[in-house]
Amino acid sequence: MKLIPILFSTPMVQAEREGRKTMTRRTRGLDRINISPDDYDFWQFRIDEKGHMRAFFSCGTSDNEDYAIVKCPYGQPGDVLWVRETFRKYWLTHPDTGEPNLEHWNTEYRADNHEQIPMIDGDGFGIYNRDGSEKMIPWKPGIHMPYEACRTWLKIKSIRVERLRDIRRNDAIDEGIQLLLQSGAQLLENGPLYRDYSAPPEFFNKGVKSIQSFKSLWQSINGEDSWTANPWVWVVEFERTEKP
Numbered sequence: 402m403k404l405i406p407i408l409f410s411t412p413m414v415q416a417e418r419e420g421r422k423t424m425t426r427r428t429r430g431l432d433r434i435n436i437s438p439d440d441y442d443f444w445q446f447r448i449d450e451k452g453h454m455r456a457f458f459s460c461g462t463s464d465n466e467d468y469a470i471v472k473c474p475y476g477q478p479g480d481v482l483w484v485r486e487t488f489r490k491y492w493l494t495h496p497d498t499g500e501p502n503l504e505h506w507n508t509e510y511r512a513d514n515h516e517q518i519p520m521i522d523g524d525g526f527g528i529y530n531r532d533g534s535e536k537m538i539p540w541k542p543g544i545h546m547p548y549e550a551c552r553t554w555l556k557i558k559s560i561r562v563e564r565l566r567d568i569r570r571n572d573a574i575d576e577g578i579q580l581l582l583q584s585g586a587q588l589l590e591n592g593p594l595y596r597d598y599s600a601p602p603e604f605f606n607k608g609v610k611s612i613q614s615f616k617s618l619w620q621s622i623n624g625e626d627s628w629t630a631n632p633w634v635w636v637v638e639f640e641r642t643e644k645p
Contacts, residue, residue: 404645405475407482407555408543410622413577414486414512417553417641422577426565426619426634430474434458435632441469444562444633453477456562458633473560475637481645482637484553485543487511491518508550511540555639565619566631573615575638581608 407425409417416422434441443459454477460467475482488510509515517537530536568576579596594608598617609617616628 402645403476403480404548405480405482406485406548407475408485411487411511412579414484414510414553416577416579417484417555418512421579422575423640424572424575424577424636424638426568426576426636427475428632428634430471431633431635434469434471435630438564438630438632440467441633446560446562454560473635475560475635476557478557478559480557481642482555482557482639483548483551484555485546485551486553487540487543488546488550489518489538489540490550491538510552551644554642554644556642557637557639559636559638561636562633563636564631565628565634568612568615570611572636573611576615576618578611578614578618 409425413422413425428435437460440460441458445457447455447457454473456471456473458469458471460469488508490506490508574595578598579602580593581596582594592610595611595614596602596617597607597609597614598621600607600617608614620628
């Protein structure tokens with residue numbers, strides 16, 4: 402069993418913690434394949450002599466055939482992903498003196514929707530910017546989160562490779578898209594509506610079907626043209642597990 406870091410955005414951390422996200426699609430390591438994804442018409446998984454999962458792709462005709470071998474950067478079933486997310490660390494203060502307790506750090510996560518917290522110096526006094534405003538404890542990007550700050554571990558159930566636009570309705574839902582409306586007179590024929598990530602979340606009338614919702618989510622992260630490109634992706638299915 403291996404421990405492998407994986408970066409989640411704040412909305413996807415929230416989706417996983419609410420039990421809505423049990424699957425993720427990633428293109429890491431598939432750059433060469435995705436230069437011309439339509440050229441590769443065959444792939445299969447193999448486990449090499451060191452136990453590494455690799456995807457074998459073939460491209461071209463019998464006269465001019467090309468092969469690509471890609472090691473899966475997310476391990477294999479049974480391995481555990483540890484989630485990196487936006488976070489911050491700061492010293493707790495003594496309730497009586499208000500001074501920092503340098504023996505006790507507190508770690509908070511952006512996904513928990515914590516408000517801004519003013520910075521204080523070693524004597525318990527506030528720290529201010531040049532314009533006189535209070536300086537706030539900054540959030541740190543998840544890419545900088547150390548393992549010690551991790552709070553979420555995901556055990557890999559399965560891994561496969563497929564084209565992005567081959568996603569199915571239930572898989573789109575398992576990606577953690579946000580359900581907006583489950584029922585209503587206007588939905589008797591169309592079914593539930595999900596968030597359109599190309600629109601502000603307060604616009605509930607922008608609800609779309611599950612695959613359209615995932616499409617808008619993918620484009621919000623990877624750019625408008627990323628859906629049209631239809632790249633090959635790793636499809637990683639997981640379940641929450643305890644800290645190894």
